[in-house]
Amino acid sequence: MADSAQHIDALLAEDRIFNPPPGLVENSNVMAWMRDHDIQTVEELYERAKNPNWFWPEVARDLVTWYRPHDKLLEWDRPFAKWFVGAEYNIAYDAVDRHAKSWRKNKVAFIYEGEPGDTRKITYGELAIEVNRLANGLRRLGVGKGDRVAIYMPMTPELPIAMLACAKLGAPHAVVFSGFSAAALRDRINDSGAKVVITADGFYRRGRVVNLKTLTDEAVEQAPTVQSVVMYQRLGAAAENVPWHPARDHWWHDLVAGESIECEPEHLDANDMLYLLYTSGTTGKPKGIIHAHGGYAVQTALTLKWVFDIKDEDIWWCAADIGWVTGHSYIVYAPLILGATSVLYEGAPDWPAPDRWWSMIEKYRVTTLYTSPTSIRMFMRQGEKWPQNHDLSSLRLLGSVGEPINPEAWIWYHKYIGGDRCPIMDTWWQTETGAHCITPLPVTPLKPGSGTRPFPGIQATVLDDDGNLSPTNTGGNLVIQTPWPSMLRGIYGDPGRFQEQYWSKYAVEYLAGDVTRIDNDGYFWVQGRADDVLKVAGHRLGNSEVESALVSHAQVAEAAVIGKPHEIKGESIVAYVVLNNGIEPSDELRSALRDHVAHEIGGIARPDEVWFVNDVPKTRSGKIMRRIVRSKAVGEPVGDISTLANPEAVEELDRAR
Numbered sequence: 120m121a122d123s124a125q126h127i128d129a130l131l132a133e134d135r136i137f138n139p140p141p142g143l144v145e146n147s148n149v150m151a152w153m154r155d156h157d158i159q160t161v162e163e164l165y166e167r168a169k170n171p172n173w174f175w176p177e178v179a180r181d182l183v184t185w186y187r188p189h190d191k192l193l194e195w196d197r198p199f200a201k202w203f204v205g206a207e208y209n210i211a212y213d214a215v216d217r218h219a220k221s222w223r224k225n226k227v228a229f230i231y232e233g234e235p236g237d238t239r240k241i242t243y244g245e246l247a248i249e250v251n252r253l254a255n256g257l258r259r260l261g262v263g264k265g266d267r268v269a270i271y272m273p274m275t276p277e278l279p280i281a282m283l284a285c286a287k288l289g290a291p292h293a294v295v296f297s298g299f300s301a302a303a304l305r306d307r308i309n310d311s312g313a314k315v316v317i318t319a320d321g322f323y324r325r326g327r328v329v330n331l332k333t334l335t336d337e338a339v340e341q342a343p344t345v346q347s348v349v350m351y352q353r354l355g356a357a358a359e360n361v362p363w364h365p366a367r368d369h370w371w372h373d374l375v376a377g378e379s380i381e382c383e384p385e386h387l388d389a390n391d392m393l394y395l396l397y398t399s400g401t402t403g404k405p406k407g408i409i410h411a412h413g414g415y416a417v418q419t420a421l422t423l424k425w426v427f428d429i430k431d432e433d434i435w436w437c438a439a440d441i442g443w444v445t446g447h448s449y450i451v452y453a454p455l456i457l458g459a460t461s462v463l464y465e466g467a468p469d470w471p472a473p474d475r476w477w478s479m480i481e482k483y484r485v486t487t488l489y490t491s492p493t494s495i496r497m498f499m500r501q502g503e504k505w506p507q508n509h510d511l512s513s514l515r516l517l518g519s520v521g522e523p524i525n526p527e528a529w530i531w532y533h534k535y536i537g538g539d540r541c542p543i544m545d546t547w548w549q550t551e552t553g554a555h556c557i558t559p560l561p562v563t564p565l566k567p568g569s570g571t572r573p574f575p576g577i578q579a580t581v582l583d584d585d586g587n588l589s590p591t592n593t594g595g596n597l598v599i600q601t602p603w604p605s606m607l608r609g610i611y612g613d614p615g616r617f618q619e620q621y622w623s624k625y626a627v628e629y630l631a632g633d634v635t636r637i638d639n640d641g642y643f644w645v646q647g648r649a650d651d652v653l654k655v656a657g658h659r660l661g662n663s664e665v666e667s668a669l670v671s672h673a674q675v676a677e678a679a680v681i682g683k684p685h686e687i688k689g690e691s692i693v694a695y696v697v698l699n700n701g702i703e704p705s706d707e708l709r710s711a712l713r714d715h716v717a718h719e720i721g722g723i724a725r726p727d728e729v730w731f732v733n734d735v736p737k738t739r740s741g742k743i744m745r746r747i748v749r750s751k752a753v754g755e756p757v758g759d760i761s762t763l764a765n766p767e768a769v770e771e772l773d774r775a776r
């Protein structure tokens with residue numbers, strides 16, 4: 120480690136720009152597209168892409184297959200957008216059917232590896248058969264266009280198969296991350312009104328069995344809309360006491376057994392809902408972000424093709440979980456639309472040893488790896504000896520997403536994983552944006568820690584609180600200035616919150632919620648959230664979501680939750696808790712509260728620190744002043760506390776620790 124630390128310091132001191140290898144630039148998909156369109160320079164590409172009526176239909180021509188073409192590109196009734204208006208479409212056709220009818224029929228779509236080491240390769244032809252049989256089975260259970268289906272599954276190929284089967288029927292899916300708790304699943308089922316839940320008996324994580332069906336049953340007990348539960352058998356004999364409700368439950372393999380291997384996709388409106396994906400906001404209640412078929416297909420496929428330069432020979436590995444948007448867009452939809460071969464891995468990155476990923480990259484000759492700063496920092500901590508024991512020479516491009524990447528981690532990733540030859544695509548986007556919005560291309564000179572500039576066709580900038588452009592190198596609010604094809608279409612069941620959250624601070628622009636600055640070269644530096652949203656290991660959690668979970672404990676009166684910088688996870692969760700009258704603080708209670716939050720939300724929300732206080736600082740109107748709590752927790756000056764209703768609570772925060 121000492122060696123690498125010195126090396127990294129030296130590189131950073133040079134304030135260096137990393138130019139892409141000329142061969143990579145020359146052969147890149149984006150350069151090929153420019154040549155086909157007589158575009159001479161990258162600058163000219165960005166200029167010409169500013170005309171959406173030319174750019175988006177032109178790129179869409181190579182990527183997607185409409186049943187009926189659009190009449191009009193965009194209908195913008197702020198904040199509601201329709202893209203490719205009048206087009207008929209189904210994303211499942213482009214992701215599966217089209218390839219199954221082409222030479223790609225026998226091309227591998229997924230190279231799957233389970234945590235215990237079991238492997239499967241699934242071709243596009245096989246994928247089509249499995250998707251069709253499940254779609255037909257779901258139809259028999261009464262699932263049709265517009266019906267919501269909740270999916271709570273491990274990272275096996277059946278998860279994308281389930282999503283695609285729903286897409287095929289025009290039934291929006293709501294995937295719930297398999298690390299979430301039964302309570303979190305229940306709330307998401309109830310908010311979406313899902314009719315069917317697709318789950319599994321369980322899966323492997325760090326060598327242990329997670330009994331998913333038990334959690335599903337706990338959730339479904341309080342989810343009256345659910346009529347059927349479909350269960351994929353992942354564990355078989357390894358599963359522990361799988362509960363079974365004959366009137367409601369179906370084994371996946373029984374459901375599909377007699378079904379036809381043909382299933383025509385529903386011809387949908389390009390603006391019909393493809394999925395709902397819940398993400399945290401500033402209140403205790405997660406938001407169901409809505410995405411639609413057509414525009415989403417175009418922008419996810421284009422960004423994967425240009426940013427990660429995916430070609431037929433590539434072995435693509437987006438090492439995220441499909442339970443998050445990264446997996447939806449860049450494990451499932453975009454790679455399949457491009458007909459790519461992807462690696463899909465069930466388990467933990469450091470199981471059974473810290474070189475699990477590196478051995479898989481070597482074994483499958485992975486060419487492109489996409490991961491998060493948290494994972495990179497974790498690998499960095501374990502030391503470069505782990506990757507150095509493997510041949511990673513197949514890699515040609517790397518990616519990062521989910522939170523700002525610190526330059527030290529960037530340089531380490533570039534050197535020890537990328538062998539000093541692979542550019543790193545630091546892609547900024549959100550559940551709401553559906554696809555990359557600020558990102559380098561393989562032709563872009565890179566600065567460690569910057570996502571460089573908005574993708575062609577995306578107009579973004581940084582504004583101050585009054586709506587003026589923030590001066591160069593001054594932090595402000597990141598906004599997107601014009602609609603984009605893969606944008607969210609709303610918050611499920613809550614148009615008011617949609618308007619209020621993203622479209623009310625400024626009259627025109629979309630408010631992303633990130634503090635950002637633009638440097639002298641026009642490069643964007645996203646610094647972190649501007650609102651009360653935590654980023655823990657790249658996962659988004661609302662401060663108030665964790666507070667609500669704490670307050671739901673019988674012995675807790677109040678809680679203030681803040682994020683504190685953490686070397687690996689980016690942020691750690693620190694909770695200050697006021698107990699009910701007469702309850703004595705104890706270490707036992709402290710650990711019970713941590714477990715309680717994990718039980719209410721999921722392991723990712725378990726607080727790292729819990730402190731007991733008599734009071735938390737509040738405004739006169741009773742709002743918890745998290746800013747002050749945070750300053751105290753990280754040892755910064757608290758600033759003006761004269762507006763507080765209870766200034767003495769500030770001292771309390773010190774006494775508690």
Ligand code: WT7
Nearest residue numbers: 445520521522523545546547548549550645659
């Ligand atoms: C938030 C969105 C997008 C998929 C994973 C997270 C942060 C994301 C970057 C990046 C700096 C980033 C932002 C954003 N973020 N990518 N490259 N550099 N920050 O999706 O849970 O919707 O979170 O993640 O704060 O707003 P998400």
